Structures are given as C-alpha cells and as structure tokens.
Amino acid sequence: MVAMVNIPETVTAGTVVEVKILISHPMETGFRTGPDGTLVPRNIIPEFRCLYGGEEVFRAEIFPAVAANPFLSFFLRAEQTAEVELLWTDEAGQEHSEARLLTVQ
Amino acid sequence: MIRCVTVLAIGLGTPAAAAGDRQSGYEIMGPELRAMQDDEAANPGMLWVTEGAALWVAPEGAANRSCASCHGDAAQSMAGVAARYPAWNEAGQGPIDLTGRIGLCRTRHQGAAALARDSRALVALAAFVTRQSDGLPIAPDPDPRLAATREKGKALFETRMGQLNLACADCHDDAAGGQLAAATIPQGHPTGYPQYRLQWEGMGGLHRRFENCMSGVRAEPFGAGSPEYIALEAFLMSRAAGLPVEAPAVRP
Amino acid sequence: MTARPTRRTAMALVLAGPLALRLSPAAATPDEMRAAVDAFTGGRPVNPGRVTLDVPLLVENGNAVPLKVSVESPMTEDDYVKEVAIFNERNPLPDVIRLHFxxxxxxxxxxxxxxxSGSQNVHAIARMSDGSLWSAVADVIVTAPACAES
Structure with a gap:
C-alpha cells in the first residue's frame, strides 16, 4: 500500500500546519459487481487517525462514499518538535502507518 | 455497456475548434479537476509514479539488474523519452510504444518474466518514465522508418468502424469542442498517458482508452499492444506535436 | 426537471429556521438519510450557519468529487468543533465521512x-464542544460521461 504524505518539515511554534495524504487503495464499496457477476467484497479503510506527539489530534470515520485512492487534508497546530503519525487499517486487515518529524522552532 | 447510442440520438454538437487550434483535454475540464492534476500532493496519479520510482531501482530477473543499473538516474536518462515515443525498434524491425519498450527491457536485459500490459507494475513504470517528460513538448521521433506507421495510423483514424459507423475523426476532428450529452468532446490528443481516469478509479494507458472508444462505437477492439493501436498512437502523437506532456494527467 | 430543490432554494430552506434541516429538506430527502441525521443529532435542533461546505456545483464524474468543509471556531479547549458529519441523499449509504477534531x-x-451516485444534495453538520449543531448544504449536479464504460 503506497501512501504519499505532504507536511512541512520545519515551522514556527503556533503555526497551523496542513497535512495532506494520498493512499493507494481501491476502497471497494461492497456494492460493485466484478467481471464474474458476483459482488466484490467490501474493503475500505474505515478509520484514519493522526497522532501528534503520541496524542490524537484528528480522526476520520470513513464510509464507502469516500473515493478510491483516498485523499485527505486536515490541520494541526504545531506546538513542539514531535512525530506526526498517520495510522489506518483496511477491512482486509492490512495495517499501515507513516511518521514524519515536525520540527518546531 | 457503453451509452454512446442513446447519447448520439441527441446529436453531436457544433464543431468549434478550427484546424491547427489544438487544445489538450485539460483545457476543457472543470477548475476542480485541473486543480487535482496540478497539485502534486493531491494528484492520485502520483501514487503510480511513486510506485514506478521504487520499481526503477529494484533489481529483477536472472540478471538481477534494475532499470537504474543500465539507465541510471531517470531524471537524466528518461527526460524527453515519453515525448518522443513510439520509436523504431531495431531488434523487431518495427515500431514500438513506450510500454512495449519497457516490457522488452524487462525480458531481454533483466531476464525477468514478462509483465502484462495492463499490470499495475508496468503501468507504474510507464507513469514514472513519462513523468520525466512532464511539461516537455511532444516531439515525435524523426526516424523516417516511422512514416509508414503514421500513415497507417492516420488511415485508421479516418476509417469508419463498428455498428455506429464512426471514425475517430468524426468526433475528435469534426465535432471536437461540441457537446456529447453534457460532456465536451475533446480533440483526442494523447498528452498525458498513462492517465488517472476517475472513471477507472485508477491509472491506465492510451491503448486501454482506445479499447473503450472502440467498444463505444460498437467495433471489435484491436487489443492493447496491437500494431493498429501502435500506428494510431504514432499518428496521434505527431498530430499532438508541440503540446506539452502532462504527467500524470487526470481526466474524468 | 422535477421539484428537486436547487442550491439556492435548499439554502433558503435551511435558512428558514433552526429546525429547517430536520423539517423542510426532509420532504425531499430519503428517509434513510433523515434517520442517519437524526441518529447523529439525537433530535436536537440544527442551526444553519458557521459551516462552509465547498463542493463543485457541476462535476464531470461522480467517482471522485472534491469536498472541502470548514467550521468557524476559535478551536480552544473551551470552544472547539468536535465533529463534522457529511451525509448524502442518494448513495446506497447515507454516511460519507465523519471528521473528528x-x-x-x-x-x-x-x-x-x-x-x-447522481445529482443530489450533500449535507454537513458540525457538533461543537458545547453540544450545539450547525449545518450547511450543497447541491451537486453530476453529469453522465458521454461514453462511460463499466
């Protein structure tokens, strides 16, 4: 599962930082029929979390109406130099996490 | 199923673009889709480019060599390559498209198993190589041996086919800029393949698009990688000469 | 066209009063969405305003429609946005995404x-730290691709 994370590396304290992420995932809705005419089993990423310094700052509950190869952008207030962790697991049990150090001056 | 039939009953719209007034399909997209293509951090095609970058340096096959083992830094060695293809293949004594060339490299020089043309890995590699030509003008290979291929492609472009009895040119030359139902008919310049197509929810090559168009006019598709599609691609690239490569392009 | 509300009339309906989202558009929205909205709001009144929902008025393909939402709030410990829920009227499921801030x-x-899945209204409802609920609605026209393959 490829993911692309876009977050500034260094900011001044108090800056509200935008986090952008693109995740390679089909987000199978469970409503679609495959080439053999049967329903393709649902497999979406039902939850996405962002931790900053180990504490949750943002979370999304996701439903099949979120597009394939999901894109998310959200914000966090930079307070101290700490790791920003992005975590998700799809319904097939594939876990993924990305971490970026956010340096605060 | 393809819905062209009912839509055609509504009628092809008025032709707009005069000859020589060439325009990428990008120009007729809404501002949101153009923004999706323009922002590297939001363009979903970049996921394939990123995968392709990893494959470029991954050793493969009996030779245990990666693309980079021979070609080095793609930013140097592959700049302009996608803008030039299809090219002449000395070994096969015929034209070859970029996807075909990457596939040949894999079997001949890496000693690896062939990849299917529509496999994720081959599309990703083609997307990564094409990315190295992003923004460069399409500049067809001047090799004179390709002239016959382009002629064949032009003839195909102008040949009526299928139960709807339509040629590519009927829509993409004569009716380009007009409306087909709610959609504006593009001029059909292959400026950004492989392309992230919302309809596909993924990335695919120009030949996949040809397959869709041919089933659209109820014709028997020639098949991805066929000499007909390579000829059509060679003609379309010469028809699009000078337009910038968009890598990766996003289309509805 | 049928009596489906345009963006302007939908906005007017929502602006008509604090209970508008539960009462007026409900007439034009499927029951399932209303049930999902009610489960989210717990039957509490939904106020129009404070939420900006930015969805293109017309899109060429419904498979990936860009959606931006923002809520006016100081985002302090005492006063912040806890959650924004996005609902739609015509997909198989009424929920789209819930954003927890x-x-x-x-x-x-x-x-x-x-x-x-087709032209419809998209609704955003924000729950503040004081429990109050605020909303916005946007009407999206999804055009059919001329030569859609499936």
Whole structure:
C-alpha cells in the first residue's frame, strides 16, 4: 500500500500546519459487481487517525462514499518538535502507518 | 455497456475548434479537476509514479539488474523519452510504444518474466518514465522508418468502424469542442498517458482508452499492444506535436 | 426537471429556521438519510450557519468529487468543533465521512474526495464542544460521461 504524505518539515511554534495524504487503495464499496457477476467484497479503510506527539489530534470515520485512492487534508497546530503519525487499517486487515518529524522552532 | 447510442440520438454538437487550434483535454475540464492534476500532493496519479520510482531501482530477473543499473538516474536518462515515443525498434524491425519498450527491457536485459500490459507494475513504470517528460513538448521521433506507421495510423483514424459507423475523426476532428450529452468532446490528443481516469478509479494507458472508444462505437477492439493501436498512437502523437506532456494527467 | 430543490432554494430552506434541516429538506430527502441525521443529532435542533461546505456545483464524474468543509471556531479547549458529519441523499449509504477534531487541530477544516451516485444534495453538520449543531448544504449536479464504460 503506497501512501504519499505532504507536511512541512520545519515551522514556527503556533503555526497551523496542513497535512495532506494520498493512499493507494481501491476502497471497494461492497456494492460493485466484478467481471464474474458476483459482488466484490467490501474493503475500505474505515478509520484514519493522526497522532501528534503520541496524542490524537484528528480522526476520520470513513464510509464507502469516500473515493478510491483516498485523499485527505486536515490541520494541526504545531506546538513542539514531535512525530506526526498517520495510522489506518483496511477491512482486509492490512495495517499501515507513516511518521514524519515536525520540527518546531 | 457503453451509452454512446442513446447519447448520439441527441446529436453531436457544433464543431468549434478550427484546424491547427489544438487544445489538450485539460483545457476543457472543470477548475476542480485541473486543480487535482496540478497539485502534486493531491494528484492520485502520483501514487503510480511513486510506485514506478521504487520499481526503477529494484533489481529483477536472472540478471538481477534494475532499470537504474543500465539507465541510471531517470531524471537524466528518461527526460524527453515519453515525448518522443513510439520509436523504431531495431531488434523487431518495427515500431514500438513506450510500454512495449519497457516490457522488452524487462525480458531481454533483466531476464525477468514478462509483465502484462495492463499490470499495475508496468503501468507504474510507464507513469514514472513519462513523468520525466512532464511539461516537455511532444516531439515525435524523426526516424523516417516511422512514416509508414503514421500513415497507417492516420488511415485508421479516418476509417469508419463498428455498428455506429464512426471514425475517430468524426468526433475528435469534426465535432471536437461540441457537446456529447453534457460532456465536451475533446480533440483526442494523447498528452498525458498513462492517465488517472476517475472513471477507472485508477491509472491506465492510451491503448486501454482506445479499447473503450472502440467498444463505444460498437467495433471489435484491436487489443492493447496491437500494431493498429501502435500506428494510431504514432499518428496521434505527431498530430499532438508541440503540446506539452502532462504527467500524470487526470481526466474524468 | 422535477421539484428537486436547487442550491439556492435548499439554502433558503435551511435558512428558514433552526429546525429547517430536520423539517423542510426532509420532504425531499430519503428517509434513510433523515434517520442517519437524526441518529447523529439525537433530535436536537440544527442551526444553519458557521459551516462552509465547498463542493463543485457541476462535476464531470461522480467517482471522485472534491469536498472541502470548514467550521468557524476559535478551536480552544473551551470552544472547539468536535465533529463534522457529511451525509448524502442518494448513495446506497447515507454516511460519507465523519471528521473528528480536537483543540490541537488548530483549524476545523478538511478536504477529501467523495463518490456521488447522481445529482443530489450533500449535507454537513458540525457538533461543537458545547453540544450545539450547525449545518450547511450543497447541491451537486453530476453529469453522465458521454461514453462511460463499466
């Protein structure tokens, strides 16, 4: 599962930082029929979390109406130099996490 | 199923673009889709480019060599390559498209198993190589041996086919800029393949698009990688000469 | 066209009063969405305003419709946006996404891409830290691709 994370590396304290992420995932809705005419089993990423310094700052509950190869952008207030962790697991049990150090001056 | 039939009953719209007034399909997209293509951090095609970058340096096959083992830094060695293809293949004594060339490299020089043309890995590699030509003008290979291929492609472009009895040119030359139902008919310049197509929810090559168009006019598709599609691609690239490569392009 | 409300009339309906989202548009929206909205609001009144929902008025394909939502809030420990729920009227499921914010989010804003099965209204409802609910609605026209393959 490829993911692309876009977050500034260094900011001044108090800056509200935008986090952008693109995740390679089909987000199978469970409503679609495959080439053999049967329903393709649902497999979406039902939850996405962002931790900053180990504490949750943002979370999304996701439903099949979120597009394939999901894109998310959200914000966090930079307070101290700490790791920003992005975590998700799809319904097939594939876990993924990305971490970026956010340096605060 | 393809819905062209009912839509055609509504009628092809008025032709707009005069000859020589060439325009990428990008120009007729809404501002949101153009923004999706323009922002590297939001363009979903970049996921394939990123995968392709990893494959470029991954050793493969009996030779245990990666693309980079021979070609080095793609930013140097592959700049302009996608803008030039299809090219002449000395070994096969015929034209070859970029996807075909990457596939040949894999079997001949890496000693690896062939990849299917529509496999994720081959599309990703083609997307990564094409990315190295992003923004460069399409500049067809001047090799004179390709002239016959382009002629064949032009003839195909102008040949009526299928139960709807339509040629590519009927829509993409004569009716380009007009409306087909709610959609504006593009001029059909292959400026950004492989392309992230919302309809596909993924990335695919120009030949996949040809397959869709041919089933659209109820014709028997020639098949991805066929000499007909390579000829059509060679003609379309010469028809699009000078337009910038968009890598990766996003289309509805 | 049928009596489906345009963006302007939908806005007018929502602006008509605090209970508008539960009463007026409900007439034009499927029961399932109303049930999902009621489960989210717990039957409490929904006020129009404070929420900006930015969805293109017309899209060429419903498979990935850009959606931006933001809510006016100081985002302090005492006063912040806890949650924004996005609902749709005509997909198989009424829920789209629920965004959970914290004071450390700094800004109650997010962007994603959604699937819309045809032209419809999209609703955003924000729940504040004081429990109050605020909303916005946007009407999206999804055009059919001329030569859609499936």
């Amino acid at each position: 914290t004071p450390r989010s700094g800004r109650a804003a997010a962007e994603t891409r959604i699937r819309l």
